[in-house]
Amino acid sequence: MGSAEGSPRFSVFNGVKIIPSTPEVLMAEINTAIANLEYFDVKMADEAYKAGCAALAAGKLDEALHSLNLSLSKCPPDKTSAVAKLQSLISLTSQQLHKSPN
Template identity: 50%
Template sequence: MGSGDGIPRWSVYDTIKTIPSKPDGLMTEIDLAISSLEYAKATKLLNSPAPLPKNKNIDNGTLKPSALYDARRADEAYKDGLAYLTAGNLEEAFQSLNLALSKCPPYKTSAVAKLRSLITLTAQRLRKSPG
């Protein structure tokens, strides 16, 4: 790549990343890239002030907590999702876990992380299962 004078030359191929030859390696890289992107988005969202939704659940300028999150409903949906997973009903489990995530208060970070992990695993099993 360099000339005889010892100065390395720039090439358009310098920044090209090699693609893994095995599908498992490629999927691992894709999963890592997606995880990094989602982590960056989540961090950005956590560090920014949340906008108030425009709905009828705002009373005298204050937002009712039940309007956005419902820990009890999130817990019920989580338990339903686990029951569906145990029974092998992946579609229902995926839907229940997503509902649990949407209802889970964001300050319950360990619960959110657990739900995201279960959703990811369920989605992977759904992709692998025969259609």
């Protein structure tokens, strides 16, 4: 094992194509990769919001909190009004959940 004629040796740099020339370029690439991983879905956020409101109306606080958190996670951050509304509802629901006897 480890002979030169066998399989090539593993290196942590095997998958690296190019190394960015400056820290700024590296940070830009990292930010782009993060943005590509984030997935916002307005329709899913709206459906989760409606489910959360229905659960609140039915007194199902755990379910409401779950749905509202899902809605917040799928809501695009540029929708500041919706984000603020969801954060407020989540806070109020969480407070009610902690007050209610189990």
